[in-house]
Amino acid sequence: MTKRGCDDNRKIDMIQLSKNYSLPERQEESVPIKVVGVGSAGSNALDRVLLDGMDKADLIAINTDVQSLASSVAARKVQLGRTCTRGLGTGGDPELGYQAAIESAEEIRQAIAGARMIFICAGLGGGTGSGAAPIVAQLAREAGSLVIAFATLPFSFEGKRRAAQAQDALARLNEVANAVICFDNDRMGDMVAPKAGIHQAFGVADMTISQSVRSILNLIQRPGLIRIGFDDLFAALRSQNGRCLFGFGESDSDNRAHEALTQALKNPLMDKGRMLSEAAHVLVQVTGGPAMTLSEVEILMRELGRYVCDRTQIVFGTAVDGKMGNRLSVTIISSLAAEDSSVAQQMPAQPEPFLAPPPAILEQIEEPSTPAPAPKIEIAPEPETAVPAQPAANDLIQFEQPVETQLPAGPSIKKPAPRLIPPKKKPVVEKEAQPSKGKHAHAKQEVMQFEPVARGRFEKSEPTIVEGQDLDVPTFLRKNIRVR
Amino acid sequence: MGSSDLIVGLEIGTSKICVVVGETRFDGTLKILGVGQAPSRGVRKGEIVDFETAMKCVHEAVVNAEQKSDVMIRSVYVAVSGSHIQSFNNRGCIVLPEERDEIDDQDVEDVKINAREVSIPAQNAFLHSIIQHYHVDGQNGVLNPVGMLGEKLEADFHIIHGVRTRIQNTIRCVKELPLEVEDVVFSPLASAQVVLTQHQKNLGALVVDIGGGTTDYILYVDGAVKQSGVLAVGGDHITNDISMGLRIPMARAEKLKIEEGSCTLGNCLPGETILLKDDSGFAGKEIERETLNTIIHLRLREIFELLKRTVEEEPFINYAGAGVFITGGCSLLGGIDHLAGEIFEMPAHVTHAQTLSGLTSAAENPQFSTAIGLLKYAQAVQIDRPRRGITRIFGRFFSGMR
Numbered sequence: 001m002t003k004r005g006c007d008d009n010r011k012i013d014m015i016q017l018s019k020n021y022s023l024p025e026r027q028e029e030s031v032p033i034k035v036v037g038v039g040s041a042g043s044n045a046l047d048r049v050l051l052d053g054m055d056k057a058d059l060i061a062i063n064t065d066v067q068s069l070a071s072s073v074a075a076r077k078v079q080l081g082r083t084c085t086r087g088l089g090t091g092g093d094p095e096l097g098y099q100a101a102i103e104s105a106e107e108i109r110q111a112i113a114g115a116r117m118i119f120i121c122a123g124l125g126g127g128t129g130s131g132a133a134p135i136v137a138q139l140a141r142e143a144g145s146l147v148i149a150f151a152t153l154p155f156s157f158e159g160k161r162r163a164a165q166a167q168d169a170l171a172r173l174n175e176v177a178n179a180v181i182c183f184d185n186d187r188m189g190d191m192v193a194p195k196a197g198i199h200q201a202f203g204v205a206d207m208t209i210s211q212s213v214r215s216i217l218n219l220i221q222r223p224g225l226i227r228i229g230f231d232d233l234f235a236a237l238r239s240q241n242g243r244c245l246f247g248f249g250e251s252d253s254d255n256r257a258h259e260a261l262t263q264a265l266k267n268p269l270m271d272k273g274r275m276l277s278e279a280a281h282v283l284v285q286v287t288g289g290p291a292m293t294l295s296e297v298e299i300l301m302r303e304l305g306r307y308v309c310d311r312t313q314i315v316f317g318t319a320v321d322g323k324m325g326n327r328l329s330v331t332i333i334s335s336l337a338a339e340d341s342s343v344a345q346q347m348p349a350q351p352e353p354f355l356a357p358p359p360a361i362l363e364q365i366e367e368p369s370t371p372a373p374a375p376k377i378e379i380a381p382e383p384e385t386a387v388p389a390q391p392a393a394n395d396l397i398q399f400e401q402p403v404e405t406q407l408p409a410g411p412s413i414k415k416p417a418p419r420l421i422p423p424k425k426k427p428v429v430e431k432e433a434q435p436s437k438g439k440h441a442h443a444k445q446e447v448m449q450f451e452p453v454a455r456g457r458f459e460k461s462e463p464t465i466v467e468g469q470d471l472d473v474p475t476f477l478r479k480n481i482r483v484r
Numbered sequence: 485m486g487s488s489d490l491i492v493g494l495e496i497g498t499s500k501i502c503v504v505v506g507e508t509r510f511d512g513t514l515k516i517l518g519v520g521q522a523p524s525r526g527v528r529k530g531e532i533v534d535f536e537t538a539m540k541c542v543h544e545a546v547v548n549a550e551q552k553s554d555v556m557i558r559s560v561y562v563a564v565s566g567s568h569i570q571s572f573n574n575r576g577c578i579v580l581p582e583e584r585d586e587i588d589d590q591d592v593e594d595v596k597i598n599a600r601e602v603s604i605p606a607q608n609a610f611l612h613s614i615i616q617h618y619h620v621d622g623q624n625g626v627l628n629p630v631g632m633l634g635e636k637l638e639a640d641f642h643i644i645h646g647v648r649t650r651i652q653n654t655i656r657c658v659k660e661l662p663l664e665v666e667d668v669v670f671s672p673l674a675s676a677q678v679v680l681t682q683h684q685k686n687l688g689a690l691v692v693d694i695g696g697g698t699t700d701y702i703l704y705v706d707g708a709v710k711q712s713g714v715l716a717v718g719g720d721h722i723t724n725d726i727s728m729g730l731r732i733p734m735a736r737a738e739k740l741k742i743e744e745g746s747c748t749l750g751n752c753l754p755g756e757t758i759l760l761k762d763d764s765g766f767a768g769k770e771i772e773r774e775t776l777n778t779i780i781h782l783r784l785r786e787i788f789e790l791l792k793r794t795v796e797e798e799p800f801i802n803y804a805g806a807g808v809f810i811t812g813g814c815s816l817l818g819g820i821d822h823l824a825g826e827i828f829e830m831p832a833h834v835t836h837a838q839t840l841s842g843l844t845s846a847a848e849n850p851q852f853s854t855a856i857g858l859l860k861y862a863q864a865v866q867i868d869r870p871r872r873g874i875t876r877i878f879g880r881f882f883s884g885m886r
Contacts, residue, residue: 255751302754462529464529466715471790474728474779474783475783475785481778
C-alpha cells in the first residue's frame with residue numbers, strides 16, 4: 001500500500017520533471033525592453049550600449065540639446081522642451097530640465113509605451129539628467145513598466161553644487177524607480193591608469209553602464225538552468241537610498257572561474273570585494289559555454305563565499321549560452337544600505353549579541369552533518385584588507401549561519417525567493433584579536449584545542465627562536481589558524 | 485699537475501647525506517663521476533645530534549658513492565650549516581709606508597688580516613672571509629689593487645663565522661671514517677657556485693636553499709657576497725606541521741609532502757581529498773588537499789617572510805636584479821616559486837646546478853645543489869691556490885672566491 005503510494009508519487013514527479021524539461025523558457029526573450037538615455041551623459045552611455053551590440057532592446061535618446069541629440073546613434077530620439085529651451089541645453093539647471101520634461105511629457109509617454117521594462121541611463125548633476133530623469137522614470141512607472149535607473153554621480157572636482165544637485169536627483173529617482181544602480185565617477189577613476197587619456201576615463205563610466213545594462217538584460221532574458229527573475233533582481237537592489245555594488249568579469253583562460261571572479265571584484269563599485277561583506281543580498285549569475293563544469297561554478301562560489309558574511313543571502317543563477325564559447329562570465333549585483341538603519345531592520349530583536357555561547361551550542365557546531373561542506377580552512381584576514389566600511393557594532397559578532405544561506409553545494413539547488421532570514425539567536429563570540437569578522441563567511445569551526453607543548457619531533461632539540469617565536473611549533477598553531 | 489684531479493663533495497644534510505664525486509679536467513671543466521647518497525639519521529637542523537648514527541650514515545653514503553663512481557675516496561670537501569653560523573660585513577684598512585706608494589701582494593694580505601680584527605664570540609671561528617671590493621684612496625669598486633698607486637688601501641669583506649666546536653663535530657665525524665677533510669664550506673656559498681652564473685651574481689641575486697633542517701641563504705650584489713645566513717627551519721618542519729595538523733605519523737607526512745604537497749592555495753576542487761592507504765600501525769585516512777596545502781603554504785610563507793625581514797635589515801635586497809633562486813629539496817614543492825615571487829616582490833626561480841658535464845641527471849635535482857656546488861667551489865679554490873698539503877681549516881683566508 002505504502003509502496004504503491006510511493007511509486008505514484010514518483011511517477012508524478014517524473015512527469016512534472018519531463019514537462020519542465022520539454023518546455024524551454026523561450027517566451028522570456030519576448031519581454032519588451034527599452035533603454036532610455038536622458039541628457040548628454042545618458043546618450044553617451046546609450047551610444048556605448050549600442051556600439052557594444054544590443055539587439056534585444058529599443059534604444060531611446062532623450063535630451064534638451066538638439067545638437068547632442070542629433071549626434072546620438074539611438075534609433076528613436078525625443079527632444080525635450082521645444083519652447084522652454086528651444087533646442088539648447090539647460091545650462092546645468094535641473095529646474096529647467098524638469099520643466100522641459102513636463103512640457104514634453106506626452107512625447108516621452110509615447111516613446112516608452114509598451115515596454116515591460118525600462119532602463120534609464122542618466123548622468124546626474126547637470127540639468128537634463130538631474131531634472132528630466134526622475135520624470136521619465138515616473139512616466140514609465142505610470143505606464144506600468146518596471147524601471148531600473150543607471151545613474152552616474154559627478155566627479156568631486158566638478159564642485160559641490162553639482163554634487164548636491166546629483167544627490168537631490170538621486171533621491172527623487174530612488175523614490176520612483178524600482179531600482180537604482182548608481183556609479184560614482186570618482187570611483188571610476190580608480191579603474192583608469194593615471195596617464196590614460198581623458199576620453200578613456202569618461203569612456204570607462206559609459207562602458208561600465210553598458211556592461212551592467214547588458215548583463216542585467218542577459219540575466220533576465222537568457223534561459224538559465226537556474227533562472228534569476230525580476231524578483232531576485234529587485235531583492236538584490238532593494239535597499240533604498242543605498243549604494244549599488246556591481247561587478248562583471250569574464251575570462252577564457254584555464255583558470256577562468258577564478259579570473260572572472262577576480263575581475264568582477266576588481267570593479268570599482270566593488271572595492272575589491274570588501275563591500276560585499278556588508279551586503280544583505282548578493283545576486284550572482286554565472287554564464288558560460290556548454291563546456292562550463294560544475295566544479296568551476298563550485299570553485300567560483302566558494303571563493304565568493306569568502307567575501308560575503310554569514311547572514312548574506314546569496315541568490316545564485318547560472319545559464320549556459322552557446323555564444324559564450326570558451327568564456328565564462330560572472331555578474332555580481334548587490335546593494336549596501338546607506339545607513340546602519342537597514343542593518344538594524346534586517347536583524348530584528350537581536351538579544352545581547354556579545355554573550356558567550358552556552359556549551360550546548362558548541363556541541364551543535366561540532367556536528368559533522370552539515371550538508372554543504374564549507375571549506376575547512378580559513379586564513380585569518382590580513383589586517384590591512386580588513387577595513388570594514390561600516391564599523392557597525394554587529395561587525396564584531398558572527399552568527400551561526402542558517403542552513404538556507406549557505407553557499408549552494410552546486411547549481412542544482414534553487415535558492416528560495418530572497419527573504420530575510422532572521423539569524424538564529426546563537427551568536428558565536430570570536431576572539432577579539434581577529435579583525436573583520438564580517439568579511440569571512442565560515443565561522444562554524446570550533447577552536448581546536450592543542451596540547452600546550454606542540455613541538456612534535458623537535459621536542460628535544462634546541463629551539464629555533466626568531467623574533468620571539470618558537471619556529472618549531474607549527475605555523476598554523478602560532479598564527480591561530482584553524483585547520484580542520 | 486696531473487691531467488685530472490678528483491674532487492669529492494660531502495653534504496651531511498638533515499634528511500639525507502649526499503656525496504658527489506667529480507673530476508676537474510686540465511681544460512678546466514668539471515665532470516661528475518657519481519653520486520652516492522644515504523638517508524640521514526642523527527642529524528637535526530643541519531647539525532649532528534647523534535654522532536655514532538650519523539657516522540654510520542656518512543659511511544654508507546661514501547661507500548655508495550665509491551661504488552657508483554668506481555673510485556677510491558680519500559679526501560672530501562664538507563658543507564656545513566646550522567643556526568650557529570653568522571655573518572657580517574667589515575672593512576679593513578692599511579696605510580702604505582711613506583717610502584712606497586705601489587700596492588703589492590703583501591699589502592693585500594695585510595688588509596685582509598686587518599679586516600678580520602674584529603671581535604667575534606670567543607668560542608667562534610672564522611669560516612670564510614670573502615672579499616667584496618677594494619678601495620684605494622677613496623676610489624671605490626677596485627677589483628684588484630695590486631700594482632696600483634695609492635697611500636691607503638681599504639677592503640670590504642664578508643665574514644662568516646660559527647661555533648668552533650660545532651663545526652669540528654662535523655669534521656670529526658668525517659675524520660673518524662677515516663677520510664681527510666680538505667675544507668669546510670658554508671652550504672649556501674657552495675650552492676651559489678652552481679646555481680648562479682657569474683652574470684647573475686653581478687646583477688644581484690638571492691639564493692635560498694631550503695633543505696631538510698635549515699634554510700640557508702646568500703645574497704650577491706655586484707658580484708660580491710653581501711649577506712648570508714641560516715634559518716634553522718626547513719622541510720622537517722613542514723613534515724612536522726603536516727603530521728600534527730592532520731594527525732598522521734611523521735613517515736606518512738613526509739611521504740604525503742613529497743608526493744602531493746603544494747603551497748598553492750585555492751586551486752583544488754571543493755572537498756577534494758587524498759586517500760592515505762592503511763598500513764601496519766596506521767589506519768587509512770582521507771584528508772583534504774586544501775588542508776594539506778594550507779599547512780605547507782603557511783610554513784613556507786613564514787620562512788620567506790622571515791628571510792625577507794632579515795635580508796631587508798640592510799638595503800641590499802633592492803639590488804638583487806636577477807631575483808630569488810630557490811634550491812634544495814623543498815624547492816620541489818609545487819607553487820613555491822610563485823609564493824616566493826609574491827613575498828619578495830621580484831622574480832623567483834626554482835633552480836638546480838647548472839653548466840656541468842657528466843651525470844647531468846644528478847645536476848638537475850635541486851637536492852644536490854650544495855654537494856655539486858662544493859666541487860665547483862673546490863675547483864675554484866684549487867685554481868687559486870694549488871694544492872699545498874693539509875689545509876688549515878681555521879684561521880685560513882680565502883679571497884679568490886667570489
